Amino acid sequence: MVRLACLILLFPLLSGCSSETPAPPNVLFIAVDDLRPELGCYGDETVKSPNIDRLAQNGITFTRAYCQSAVCNPSRASLLTGLRPDNIRVWDLRTDFRDHQPDAVTLPQYFKHNGYHSVGIGKIYHNVIPDSLSWSEDKLHIAGYPFDPDAVYRAPENLAYLEQRKQEIIAAGREARHIDRLGEWYLKAVATEMVDMPDNVYYDGAQTDVAIEKLRELKGKGKPFFFGVGYYRPHLPFNAPKKYWDLYDRAAIPLAENDRLPEGAPLMAINNLRELRGYRDFKHITHPQDG
Structure with missing residues (x-):
């Protein structure tokens, strides 16, 4: 107790010794969607993740940070507000956390309130939740991509399939449900694609190019940024x-040793692969509980 009190008292003494206040650090916040801790920095020997491993080696790696909800929107809303999903009443992909917590201060909003220029690109909150209060300028987007740019295809056979689907949908008069707020089509084809092209033919690679240019711009503003x-x-x-x-050699990637459902586990706790079955090459697969 005495030691703690001494440490607390030392802080004003130490800060008083400094001749000038250090400049506030800039913050680059990187969010990655659906990334599990199968990384070298977490001891995985299969995944090749040299850049993340190097970042972890020079920083702090959390080993007991648990996801508040295994659903995108509530998980992100919880992380960025510091509130539990039950407190913000967000359990699905559509609900805006401000519907129930309009005065919540988000992480980027906190930086904005404290003299930072706050800007975002890509998937920070869930796609349908832009949250303008968090940002000092409109959230960046890359022209030509749908509002939700995860299902982007480049292989000729997949582009041909998507064009065929578009024509079928138009003929049926159902195009409104497949065109997003940016006027772009959003359709899914297969669950995997491999093309011999550079990174920036997909959204994440193109976004990286834009983000690097934005970092250069922010550096020249003379103001701390988030x-x-x-x-x-x-x-x-x-x-x-x-x-x-x-x-990777696909044949050498080890599969999970235990592929059985836990005994007595409720169905609601089981991933029903609903999202995977939304792709044309996996529509035939059975539910986990059906074997």
Whole structure:
């Protein structure tokens, strides 16, 4: 108790010794969608993650940080507000956390209130929740991509399928439900794609190019910044340039040793693969409880 009190008292003494206040640090906040801790920095020997591993080696790695909800919107809303999903009453993909907590202060909003220029690109909150109160300027977007740019395809056979689907939908008069707020089509094809093209043919790669340019711009403003960059991968579909697929021998990737459902587990606790079955090459698979 005495030691703690001494430490607390030392802080004003130490700060008083400094001749000038250090400049506030800039913050680059990177969000990654559906990334599990199968990374080298968490001891995984299969996944090749040299850049994240290097970042972890020079920073802090949390080993007991648990997701508040295994659903995108409530998980992100909880993380960025510091409130539990039950407190903000967000349990699905549609509810805006401000419907029940209009005065909640988010992480980027807190920085904005404290002299930072706050800006975001990509998936920070869930797609349908832009939350303008968090940002000092409109959230960045890349022209030509749908509002939800996860299902973007480049292989000719997939583009041909999508064009065929568009024509079928138009003929049936159902195009309104497949065109987003930006006027772009949103359709899914297969769950995986491999093309021998550069990173920036997909949204995440293109976003990285834009983010790097934005960092240069923010650096020149002479004001501290909070920059949230949200990546869509490794969320489905698993579409990536060939060079990343070539890093792995698929036959050598170990499967889970235990593929059985826990005894007595309720069905609501089981992933029913609903999202995966939304892709044309997996529509035939059975539910987990059906074997």
